[in-house]
Amino acid sequence: MVADTLPRRLAAILHLDVVEFSRLTHDNEDATYRTLQNYLRDMDTVIENRGGRTVDRSGDNLLAVFPVAADSVMAAVSIQERLTTKNGALPADRQIHARIGINLGDIIDDGQRVFGDGVNVAARLQEIAPPGGICISDSARIVIGNSLSVSFQAVGEQQLRNIASKISAHLVISDSDQPRQSTHEPDDPRLSIAVLPFTSQTENSDLAGLGMGLTVDLISALSRFRQLFVIAQHTSLAQKRDSVGTIALGRQLGTRYLVDGSIRTAGKGFRVAVQLIDAVSGGYLWSESYDGGNQELLSIQDEITQRVASTLVSNLEHSAARRADTRRTDADYTDVIRARQLVYRMQEPRDTEMARTLFHKVIGIDPQFAPALSGLALTHLTDLLMSWSPEPDTCVPRATQYAQQSLELDYTDSLAHAVYGITGLWRGQHIEAVSHLEQALELNPNHADAFAGMGLALIFTGDPVASIRQIGLAFERNPFPPSWYRWALAIAQYNSARYHEAVQTLQAIPDLNRFHRRVLSASYARLGDLDSARRQREIVMAETPGYTAADSRLHQPYANPAHIQPFIDGLVLAGFPAGDPS
Known part of the structure; x- marks a missing residue:
């Protein structure tokens, strides 16, 4: 009897995906279809000319296999060059750009279709390629060697979506690509940073190893923040600071910021000191020290990495925002930071209007800058939550549109997933919202906004106790939280009957708006402090005279409408008009 065997073979798999296909079809479905089919x-x-075979074309995707890895890369380069040429005859908003991923691996080939993990890896490599770019696996890079006229830029080990093991990846750089010029003010719109090797001021080999481990772990942790451009490990670890000053070293590496650290013995334990340095001025922007015992080396390594990574990002953003006030830039990430701070302030409609101006400025210079699109989505969501828009019915569709465009440009951007997830709550898509927030945290375990967004999702799906824990994780990772973190935490505390804690949380917000005051008033009423409840109610009603307790159903998107009833009852107890309960 002959055993049934599946036809397996080694092949180079090419996966192509069109960028912003949803937007293109939405704008002009017929024209997009005809253009794409031609392409x-x-x-x-x-x-075919490179010896490959197109296996599948579905929608905006193309899958092909090649017997030779080098041929797959040259085919990809030719495809991207032809797209560039063809796009030159089209207006910018009608141009078609593609990402390409290539992997060398085993496939199951039945003569018509191909399957297997090798195909999945190629598809995931495509997701991390830049628009118009090509990303290949290390297995393909090794086989190709130096046989081609293109060069390769290593991007390190990548945790690809739904792929268990990390994959070493490389970007393909052809003659038509413009290399990045290293200057003390890089052109990359992200905040650039290098982590220098932690120095060990001790002869203890274990502590010296901890210093090296912290350096590597911190580089990896910071690399998960999409708003940062982090110098790769092999470059950072090769630096020697005793022969050059911080300003010269920053210029040499092409970074704005440096992280410097040291480790030394302190009594029976040790002390780790970390500093954030402005490489242009040479000044220290932030410093912190951490103490531990020798028996805690591994556990404290993870703790320090998490705390330093989250605190560094917050300080980087605050430093960049201050710097933006004194110099004019083009498509600079500082504009995105300033815009996000305006949105998070949630004080007046002008905040989101000014933020949108900044986001549109960035998109006008670089239409494929995903964080700006995510920010635009957030401004429209904020307008809905604050009742600032004269056309509230347009807020959710616009927020959804921009968030989706951001994801199409960069599916591995944790910020885009977080924004799309939070937006999904107000679209009533609670399961989808949780899925995107989970994806955001998988991509970036230190993403504070995603933790806070997951807290909102837990509130609106009826688990306020778990929400309190989740939002607490957001506070740990963001020492400069926007007010909506506390607003969300107060709602979770209220829904858990922890009214005193809700009052304390809201009192920590410097400038209370009417949404904060409603929760505060209901909390006071639940505690029996009706005078305080009345004072907060009067402020709210003076601002929105027609408001009723039942209107809160429009602003808090619970999956189960019954879960908002305790809050409405608290508002009525505080003296707010009950309104129509239907």
């Missing part, structure tokens, strides 16, 4: 037929010819 795909041209791609088929390129693939």
